Amino acid sequence: MSDDEPYLCDLLGKRLLGAALSHDGPVGSSSSLVLRTEEQAPVRLVPQGSALLLTAAPPAGVASVPAAGQDPAMARFIGTPIRSVREIRHRQDGSDLVAGLTFQFPDGNVRVLVLDGELVVAHDRHLGEVEARLHEDVTVARAVRTCLASPSQWDAWTTEGQYLYFRYRHGEGTVEQHPSEDTDTWDLGGGSRLWTLWNDGTDDGEIALPEFLALAGLRLAPDAEVSVLSSWKGRR
Incomplete structure (x- = not known):
């Protein structure tokens, strides 16, 4: 990771200003979630195999997204600070992998996961049988x-x-x-x-x-x- 690339801790305490699904991720990724927070450049969450990669996003990646294009799971938290970002682990058949992240806001949480190579943004949503294999160390x-x-x-x-x-x-x-x-x-x-x-x-x-x-x-x-x-x- 270069000095210009973001870290999860950079998002903590910052107000969420925008969150939109985009299809401009690296080749092989079906979509990415672009987050814009106060006082810093936009970042992008991109599926990479079974993992979730955090990268810098060009400012135009979010600036051009209209309010109606915001991800609905994230939309209710726009204007509120990100309190925490925690790992979600997927456990199955002896494997233990980081499958996504939980973003905590003052009024609730949003999970961003990679399931079968696809990006899933889930708010108050049960994901079926996979739920039994998802774990947070809280x-x-x-x-x-x-x-x-x-x-x-x-x-x-x-x-x-x-x-x-x-x-x-x-x-x-x-x-x-x-x-x-x-x-x-x-x-x-x-x-x-x-x-x-x-x-x-x-x-x-x-x-x-x-x-x-x-x-x-x-x-x-x-x-x-x-x-x-x-x-x-x-x-x-």
């Missing part, structure tokens, strides 16, 4: 609060064993994925990335875990272990 099995004051922050692990760092300060909430809770392993150019970003318009630094999870699009497992660290870690 369930928290363990959460440890690591700061008793502001910022509110937790070390957390999903049921799949993925480590997440939760932080809330000055009204801004973030979820970061890292290889482990050891900050020496944190590298945004390697196994780390920003999952979620939102701002609730307040200057608060205190938030309860259930409210944080709801805003982040995550949930606690029924038997989740929730605890408080005896001393403040004060990471940053």
Whole structure:
């Protein structure tokens, strides 16, 4: 990926200004979804085999699309910020592949998937038998609060064993994925990335875990272990 190509984290916190299906993708792709967000160039989601590729899109790819041409699943979210972009995995016969992405907005989610080489944009839509093979790692099995004051922050692990760092300060909430809770392993150019970003318009630094999870699009497992660290870690 070149320096000019986008990353998923570039979309977080940005308002969606336009979303349209296009047929100007690379040879072999049936269609692409062109997204325009504030303060940055348009991007394009393109099927590549069974994967979903994020690339830069020429500005004209969206600027020429009339309002009536917006993808209907995305249209209701235009003007609202993208809170998170999460991977959707497809599991079948021992394989585990990234099949698409879930875009979370303040008022709901949209899934963008590659199924049988075709791009599918699904909002409140059951996809039939394939649903049983689609999985998102959004369930928290363990959460440890690591700061008793502001910022509110937790070390957390999903049921799949993925480590997440939760932080809330000055009204801004973030979820970061890292290889482990050891900050020496944190590298945004390697196994780390920003999952979620939102701002609730307040200057608060205190938030309860259930409210944080709801805003982040995550949930606690029924038997989740929730605890408080005896001393403040004060990471940053």
